[in-house]
Amino acid sequence: DIQMTQSPSSLSASVGDRVTITCRASQSISTYLHWYQQKPGKAPKLLIYSASSLQSGVPSRFSGSGSGTDFTLTISSLQPEDFATYYCQQSYSTPYIFGQGTKLEIK
Amino acid sequence: QVQLQESGPGLMKPSQTLSLTCTVSGDSISSGSYYWSWIRQPAGKGLEWIGRIYTRGATNFNPSLKSRVTISVDTSKNQLSLKLSSVTAADSAVYYCARCDYYDSSGLDVWGQGTTVTVSS
Numbered sequence: 001d002i003q004m005t006q007s008p009s010s011l012s013a014s015v016g017d018r019v020t021i022t023c024r025a026s027q028s029i030s031t032y033l034h035w036y037q038q039k040p041g042k043a044p045k046l047l048i049y050s051a052s053s054l055q056s057g058v059p060s061r062f063s064g065s066g067s068g069t070d071f072t073l074t075i076s077s078l079q080p081e082d083f084a085t086y087y088c089q090q091s092y093s094t095p096y097i098f099g100q101g102t103k104l105e106i107k
Numbered sequence: 108q109v110q111l112q113e114s115g116p117g118l119m120k121p122s123q124t125l126s127l128t129c130t131v132s133g134d135s136i137s138s139g140s141y142y143w144s145w146i147r148q149p150a151g152k153g154l155e156w157i158g159r160i161y162t163r164g165a166t167n168f169n170p171s172l173k174s175r176v177t178i179s180v181d182t183s184k185n186q187l188s189l190k191l192s193s194v195t196a197a198d199s200a201v202y203y204c205a206r207c208d209y210y211d212s213s214g215l216d217v218w219g220q221g222t223t224v225t226v227s228s
Contacts, residue, residue, distance in 0.1 A: 001170070034214030043203055043221050044154065049214035087154055091211040095169040096144070096156035 002026050002090050006099030012107040017078045021102045023071045023088035032092035035064055035073045038101075039084045047086075048073060078104075109133040111204050111219035119226050125191040129204030129219055130184075137162050137182045140209035145178060145189045147200040148221075155200075160187060161209065194226045 003026040013019050023033065031051035036044035046055045048064035051071055061076040075082055083106050088099040115127040129143070136143070144159040158168035160178045168176050177190040191198060201223050205215040 032211060036215075043205075043218040044215070045218070046214045046216050049216070050212050055214070055216065089154075089214070091207065091214070094156075094159070094167040095171075096159075098154040098156070101153050 001095055002029060002093060002097055004088055004090055004097050004099040006088055006102055008102060009100060010103045010105065012105050013078055014107045015078050015080055019075045019078055019104065021073045021086055021088075021104075023066075023073070023099050025069045025071075025090055025092075028068045029090045029092035031067050032090055033064075033066065033071045034089045034091065035062075036087045036089065037082075037084045038087065044087060080106075109206065109217050111206070111217060113202060113204055113219045113222040115202065115222045115224055117223065117225065119194055119224065121195050121226055121228055122193055123226075125189070125194050125198065125224060125226075127189040127202055127204075127222060127224070129187045129189075131186065135182075136180060136185045136187065141206050142209060142211075143178075143180070143187045144205050144207065144215060145187075146203045146205060146215075147198075148203070149197075149200045157189065157191075157202075159207075196226050198224065199226045200224060 005024045033051045035048040038044040047058050047062050052064045063074050086102045110132045112130045142159045145157040158178050160166045175192045180187045201221040203221045204219045206217040207215045
């Protein structure tokens with residue numbers, strides 16, 4: 001199985017900050033990497049697909065980059081509604097594997 | 108707009124077989140080329156992919172659960188189903204169904220709201 005290592009596991013930041021979350025795959029996955037946001041009690045929401053494509057309706061302050069094994073999710077200017085848990089997920093091969101999550105908290 | 112809605116028993120006893128249904132609305136489950144997945148999330152923990160089924164029947168499973176999982180599609184009811192046998196407390200989780208495109212390139216773009224399953228004697 002392909003393993004996904006996400007970092008950091010938690011992060012404290014302020015409204016307006018620029019934040020970066022990283023995800024590393026145990027082998028090359030090309031750009032079969034997706035990012036999700038999950039708020040308490042809710043289903044995950046797709047933010048970025050294929051490493052860098054913004055899902056329809058997602059604010060442009062979210063962006064993704066990377067290919068191969070190393071990927072990043074960047075939020076350019078944090079808004080109050082962005083405080084949530086973020087997951088990466090590979091779809092290069094089954095089983096799909098999610099990163100362990102990054103909990104983004106208000107400083 | 109496609110919407111997914113999971114339903115299930117809520118509370119179960121150990122050793123029973125879990126049966127969940129995901130009802131698709133807003134489009135036919137057999138239109139387009141999609142995989143339909145089941146994912147679960149134990150309370151306070153991360154996401155675990157269980158398995159998927161292609162609209163035309165092919166399946167893939169997480170090896171960690173493969174021996175206990177069955178996934179099927181009922182096109183007449185526009186539903187997909189999950190069966191998980193011999194459940195234990197470790198199977199307690201929120202269970203989600205979700206959709207992704209056949210080429211695995213678009214991510215899991217549509218999710219149900221999830222259904223909570225608790226296994227307890």
